[in-house]
Amino acid sequence: MNSVVCISHVPDTESRIKIAADGRKVDEAGLKFIVSPYDEFALEEAIRVKEKSGGGDVTVVTFGPDRAQQALREALARGATKALHVKGEASDADSLGIAKVLAAAIKTVPHDLVFLGKQGVGTDNALVGPMVAELLGYPQVNVVTKLEVADGKLTAHREIEGAEEILETPTPAVVTAQKGLNEPRYASLKGIMAAKKIAIDTKSVADLGLNDSDIFNQRVATVALELPAEKSGGKKIDGADAAAAARAILQYIKDEAKAL
Amino acid sequence: MPGVLVFTESSNGKLKKASREALSIGRTLANAAGGDLVAFATDAAAAEDAGRYGAKKLYVANAGAYSTESHTAALAAAVKEANPAILLFGGTSNGRDLAPRVAARLDAGVASDVDRLEWIDGKLRARRPVYSGKAFATVEVSGTPAIATTRPNAFPAEEAGGGAAAEVVNVSFDAGDARVKLVDTHTPEAGEMSLAEADIIVSGGRGLKEATNFSYIRDLAHAIGGAVGASRATVDAGWIDHQHQVGQTGRVVSPNVYIAAGVSGAIQHLAGMSSSKHIVAINKDPEAPIFRVADLGVVGDLFQILPALTEEVKKAKAH
Numbered sequence: 001m002n003s004v005v006c007i008s009h010v011p012d013t014e015s016r017i018k019i020a021a022d023g024r025k026v027d028e029a030g031l032k033f034i035v036s037p038y039d040e041f042a043l044e045e046a047i048r049v050k051e052k053s054g055g056g057d058v059t060v061v062t063f064g065p066d067r068a069q070q071a072l073r074e075a076l077a078r079g080a081t082k083a084l085h086v087k088g089e090a091s092d093a094d095s096l097g098i099a100k101v102l103a104a105a106i107k108t109v110p111h112d113l114v115f116l117g118k119q120g121v122g123t124d125n126a127l128v129g130p131m132v133a134e135l136l137g138y139p140q141v142n143v144v145t146k147l148e149v150a151d152g153k154l155t156a157h158r159e160i161e162g163a164e165e166i167l168e169t170p171t172p173a174v175v176t177a178q179k180g181l182n183e184p185r186y187a188s189l190k191g192i193m194a195a196k197k198i199a200i201d202t203k204s205v206a207d208l209g210l211n212d213s214d215i216f217n218q219r220v221a222t223v224a225l226e227l228p229a230e231k232s233g234g235k236k237i238d239g240a241d242a243a244a245a246a247r248a249i250l251q252y253i254k255d256e257a258k259a260l
Numbered sequence: 261m262p263g264v265l266v267f268t269e270s271s272n273g274k275l276k277k278a279s280r281e282a283l284s285i286g287r288t289l290a291n292a293a294g295g296d297l298v299a300f301a302t303d304a305a306a307a308e309d310a311g312r313y314g315a316k317k318l319y320v321a322n323a324g325a326y327s328t329e330s331h332t333a334a335l336a337a338a339v340k341e342a343n344p345a346i347l348l349f350g351g352t353s354n355g356r357d358l359a360p361r362v363a364a365r366l367d368a369g370v371a372s373d374v375d376r377l378e379w380i381d382g383k384l385r386a387r388r389p390v391y392s393g394k395a396f397a398t399v400e401v402s403g404t405p406a407i408a409t410t411r412p413n414a415f416p417a418e419e420a421g422g423g424a425a426a427e428v429v430n431v432s433f434d435a436g437d438a439r440v441k442l443v444d445t446h447t448p449e450a451g452e453m454s455l456a457e458a459d460i461i462v463s464g465g466r467g468l469k470e471a472t473n474f475s476y477i478r479d480l481a482h483a484i485g486g487a488v489g490a491s492r493a494t495v496d497a498g499w500i501d502h503q504h505q506v507g508q509t510g511r512v513v514s515p516n517v518y519i520a521a522g523v524s525g526a527i528q529h530l531a532g533m534s535s536s537k538h539i540v541a542i543n544k545d546p547e548a549p550i551f552r553v554a555d556l557g558v559v560g561d562l563f564q565i566l567p568a569l570t571e572e573v574k575k576a577k578a579h
């Protein structure tokens with residue numbers, strides 16, 4: 001069974017975000033980048049599907065600047081078997097531009113399944129997965145917490161409000177990973193050594209037959225990025241007298257929030 | 261006239277809260293853009309409710325229960341007929357599943373999970389929290405239609421006043437062969453309110469010490485009519501189901517009132533709740549980071565304060 005996994009390289013979730021001088025982007029200086037957490041679930045699942053089916057490739061794809069190679073190296077060390085780097089400043093493209101690049105890249109690789117994270121941590125769009133599915137003309141199952149693949153068909157649990165749907169679809173299909181799908185493995189020393197021997201394929205947007213003007217067309221353009229106003233940190237009271245504290249909370253909920 | 265089209269979801273003719281919220285902000289945008297507010301539904305029974313929220317027309321496609329593929333085809337057909345300048349979705353699971361798929365079909369841009377929307381100089385301008393709420397991006401969507409999904413609870417649902425039922429316009433479409441089949445739906449904890457819909461959320465963290473102590477949280481949630489939330493530490497410890505997890509790898513919520521007890525306020529937890537309108541924190545550590553986002557912070561023992569609060573709420577409700 002062959003899978004493609006789209007992984008994005010994002011600022012570590014612990015990072016302090018600083019705004020770049022242009023007022024529209026994150027200042028990348030000094031930021032540590034990681035594989036986006038949901039993409040780790042996506043990658044792990046693809047590796048498990050491969051292991052269960054007894055073979056095939058797990059190809060990881062990223063669209064990003066030079067630094068994004070680190071994400072591919074990390075994925076190879078964990079068990080991906082091939083890697084494709086589409087070079088370009090993905091942060092200058094909107095989600096549909098990114099999806100077009102990924103869909104074109106996916107078409108160059110044999111696959112039965114396409115995995116993405118349910119959302120890229122940081123930009124928090126949760127858009128690229130269904131867009132890729134539409135561009136490829138594949139069925140999609142979004143926000144998946146459990147997956148079984150057999151006989152050209154997959155069964156997936158999809159998380160919805162307060163419940164879970166169990167859906168079935170023939171492959172090829174697009175699956176976006178939610179936390180709970182699996183526990184991602186760490187890279188082993190052996191994996192890290194083996195990964196070093198794998199060459200990362202690189203392509204440009206033009207190599208994929210796409211026009212920069214369509215990919216970087218900014219149907220959605222960021223005009224400003226701002227830090228939230230410092231919260232003044234509200235009122236703090238001593239709760240040593242539990243009954244008095246409870247009354248104060250109730251009063252706050254009634255008077256300020258107009259609830260109850 | 262090109263205006264605003266809102267994708268709505270309903271059950272028994274009643275629109276979901278997220279749909280009512282999207283219609284309400286849609287009405288404001290339609291006024292600014294100088295067009296009509298219209299809606300899409302798969303059931304004509306929603307016409308009255310849609311009218312109440314200001315929709316002039318309801319485009320109805322008989323697409324059945326939700327499926328990405330049939331709804332994409334149906335909504336794309338309605339967009340063709342209505343030709344809206346703006347297309348909005350309430351940020352439900354289905355809305356967020358459908359919006360990007362429809363956008364790719366229409367070659368249009370989407371601003372997702374937005375908490376502000378304006379129509380300025382012929383463009384849709386949206387604000388969206390990014391980096392787990394550590395920053396806000398203002399984005400402009402150009403092209404037609406400009407698409408956005410609204411963050412639950414960010415826009416108040418307000419009736420238009422005096423609205424007649426929306427005029428039903430039937431939309432025909434070719435569903436093709438929808439390949440994804442719904443086999444079953446599991447409702448793990450029937451009877452409990454889901455986080456997404458709750459106006460009040462009571463959340464517990466590792467300060468609860470053990471699984472059975474979630475009863476302190478449940479009792480208050482039940483008395484106050486709210487939903488139960490949890491930090492990841494408690495979910496990872498197996499004290500409560502992942503459905504309840506609030507935060508970056510759980511649910512992003514913005515209820516009217518969020519009460520956090522025994523939650524330290526790690527950045528990944530704040531990512532899921534810091535946009536709540538009124539935040540109450542109970543923690544015995546006065547330095548706990550949760551106090552930085554709390555509107556009302558109580559430094560004390562949750563095992564004392566929660567039962568006292570539950571009693572107060574019950575008393576207040578009895579009146």
Ligand SMILES: Cc1cc2nc3c(=O)[nH]c(=O)nc-3n(C[C@H](O)[C@H](O)[C@H](O)COP(=O)(O)OP(=O)(O)OC[C@H]3O[C@@H](n4cnc5c(N)ncnc54)[C@H](O)[C@@H]3O)c2cc1C
Pocket residue numbers: 013037464465466467468490491492493494505506507508509510511521522523524525526527528529532542543544545548560561562563
């Ligand atoms: C990639 C990533 C994603 C993550 N995603 C999430 C997420 O989605 N959601 C999430 O919540 N976390 C998430 N985390 C974990 C997060 O970093 C914290 O570890 C977690 O939120 C801590 O949970 P807690 O506040 O319950 O526990 P703790 O940090 O242990 O805090 C317990 C608190 O209880 C207080 N306390 C103890 N006893 C009492 C008492 N008797 N009365 C009152 N207060 C008391 C303590 O003072 C303390 O502040 C994520 C982490 C990573 C790395």
Ligand SMILES: Nc1ncnc2c1ncn2[C@@H]1O[C@H](COP(=O)(O)O)[C@@H](O)[C@H]1O
Pocket residue numbers: 006007008009036038039042061062063064090095098102115116117118119120121123124125126127128129
């Ligand atoms: N530049 C990128 N390169 C590779 N995959 C990406 C990229 N951007 C987004 N993705 C994938 O799309 C998913 C959803 O991202 P988003 O829609 O940006 O939240 C991510 O979890 C990744 O799997």
